Amino acid sequence: MARIYIKTYGCQMNERDSEQVAQMLVARGHVLTSHEDEADVVLLNTCSVRDLAEQKALGKMGMLGALSHQRPVVYGFLGCMAQSRGESLLQSVPHLNLVVGTQKFHRVAEYVDEALSQQATQPQDLGGFSRTDDLRFSIVDVEEEACSQNSIRDHSLATAQVSSFVSIMQGCNMHCTFCIVPFTRGSERSRPIQEIVKEIRSLVSRGVKEVTLLGQIVNLYGRHEFPQQDGKSPFVQLLEAVHEVSGLERIRFTSPHPIGFKCDLVEAFARLPKLVEHIHLPLQSGSNPILKRMHRTYTAEKYLALVDSIRDRYPEMAITTDIIVGFPGETEEDYSKTRELVDRVGFDNAFVFKYSTRKDTPAAEMADQLPEPVKEERNHDLLNLVNSWARRRGEPLVGREIEILCEGPSKTNPDRLMGRTRGNKIVVFEGSERHLGQLFPVRINRSTGYTLYGDPAIFS
Numbered sequence: 410m411a412r413i414y415i416k417t418y419g420c421q422m423n424e425r426d427s428e429q430v431a432q433m434l435v436a437r438g439h440v441l442t443s444h445e446d447e448a449d450v451v452l453l454n455t456c457s458v459r460d461l462a463e464q465k466a467l468g469k470m471g472m473l474g475a476l477s478h479q480r481p482v483v484y485g486f487l488g489c490m491a492q493s494r495g496e497s498l499l500q501s502v503p504h505l506n507l508v509v510g511t512q513k514f515h516r517v518a519e520y521v522d523e524a525l526s527q528q529a530t531q532p533q534d535l536g537g538f539s540r541t542d543d544l545r546f547s548i549v550d551v552e553e554e555a556c557s558q559n560s561i562r563d564h565s566l567a568t569a570q571v572s573s574f575v576s577i578m579q580g581c582n583m584h585c586t587f588c589i590v591p592f593t594r595g596s597e598r599s600r601p602i603q604e605i606v607k608e609i610r611s612l613v614s615r616g617v618k619e620v621t622l623l624g625q626i627v628n629l630y631g632r633h634e635f636p637q638q639d640g641k642s643p644f645v646q647l648l649e650a651v652h653e654v655s656g657l658e659r660i661r662f663t664s665p666h667p668i669g670f671k672c673d674l675v676e677a678f679a680r681l682p683k684l685v686e687h688i689h690l691p692l693q694s695g696s697n698p699i700l701k702r703m704h705r706t707y708t709a710e711k712y713l714a715l716v717d718s719i720r721d722r723y724p725e726m727a728i729t730t731d732i733i734v735g736f737p738g739e740t741e742e743d744y745s746k747t748r749e750l751v752d753r754v755g756f757d758n759a760f761v762f763k764y765s766t767r768k769d770t771p772a773a774e775m776a777d778q779l780p781e782p783v784k785e786e787r788n789h790d791l792l793n794l795v796n797s798w799a800r801r802r803g804e805p806l807v808g809r810e811i812e813i814l815c816e817g818p819s820k821t822n823p824d825r826l827m828g829r830t831r832g833n834k835i836v837v838f839e840g841s842e843r844h845l846g847q848l849f850p851v852r853i854n855r856s857t858g859y860t861l862y863g864d865p866a867i868f869s
């Protein structure tokens with residue numbers, strides 16, 4: 410039995426993959442630890458979407474190398490950076506043992522056991538293989554694996570966990586020119602509807618009330634595998650099937666692509682009450698020439714028309730987004746178009762990213778890469794605008810009673826509880842044990858934009 414420390418970088422998909430790895434390791438008799446300094450096995454599940462995420466994971470792995478001066482430790486990089494950098498990571502990190510890519514999460518537990526047993530056979534005076542480059546034991550597995558989309562399906566739920574991620578597809582074929590995902594996650598593959606529903610039924614039987622369906626372009630789920638039916642896309646068919654699961658209260662999904670966000674999906678929100686009033690709809694840029702160079706295949710006008718059609722139909726819909734500033738060739742005029750669109754839509758929240766050059770992507774080769782200070786300035790300016798809209802979107806909620814699903818203690822103040830509204834706003838409140846995992850109305854007293862504060866309304 411080994412003590413395993415797993416740290417996850419990046420998106421919800423990575424969190425979900427780590428959960429699967431943890432579940433398999435625990436099933437083999439290992440225990441998880443949140444204390445890195447007592448770990449026998451250190452696994453970093455990595456993100457490659459921006460350079461900063463890679464540097465953080467590399468820095469952490471470098472630092473944790475010191476643990477092996479006291480006792481033998483197995484070190485592994487998993488996921489996206491493992492996939493994109495592969496064997497070369499063994500050169501840059503002398504104590505690294507495992508490099509396991511995104512299609513091989515289901516093999517991690519086996520590789521860890523193999524590494525542990527190899528380590529046990531190493532002479533003690535070498536302190537285990539992890540201390541020396543020459544005698545180091547290593548496994549690199551970044552191959553493709555047929556049907557790997559079906560291997561992320563088991564959950565080890567923490568007690569009282571009421572919300573869970575469900576991976577419905579892997580990979581992406583959209584080839585946005587800035588994006589490394591096609592290299593790290595491979596091409597699109599979707600799981601069958603029945604498999605997903607079975608997984609969700611099992612989650613619900615263990616107390617889960619809310620699921621978030623995950624995919625890189627989640628609304629294009631199943632487009633290569635399953636036919637349209639009665640004018641409904643495979644994704645809408647999946648939503649309908651998931652909606653049938655009794656005991657499930659809320660359905661979220663992330664992230665859709667504006668392309669393929671058709672009427673059948675807009676309509677689904679009216680027909681399927683479990684679908685919450687929140688859409689995360691990545692915009693990336695408000696300038697048409699930049700969108701074109703990004704290979705986003707929609708225009709600012711089309712994006713806006715989609716948002717307007719959603720808002721006309723559902724005035725309560727919370728809309729959030731992702732935006733990249735400082736894409737190669739982005740002029741002041743291009744940037745001001747992004748600013749205008751952000752101001753016109755008035756997002757509930759937005760993640761703003763400075764463009765980060767990713768190896769082998771088409772944008773990395775484009776002329777007119779912008780200097781860091783320009784990216785920095787636009788990032789700062791846009792964040793101010795985004796924050797002011799978040800405050801404006803939060804204000805009208807003050808004084809109202811809104812349903813929340815209580816997830817557990819607040820991260821910033823563990824004496825209080827937190828939950829989320831259907832619109833995905835965090836609500837912090839004074840509560841007690843009986844609120845945990847429950848859906849109930851809260852009266853909102855105050856809003857900072859991203860966080861609301863309230864009191865449970867009459868709840869018996």
Ligand code: 5AD
Binds near residue numbers: 587693762763
């Ligand atoms: N640089 C900056 N941001 C990026 N994203 C993806 N690739 C890059 C990159 N090279 C952002 C996009 C995407 C989010 C998950 O990360 O906005 O929607």
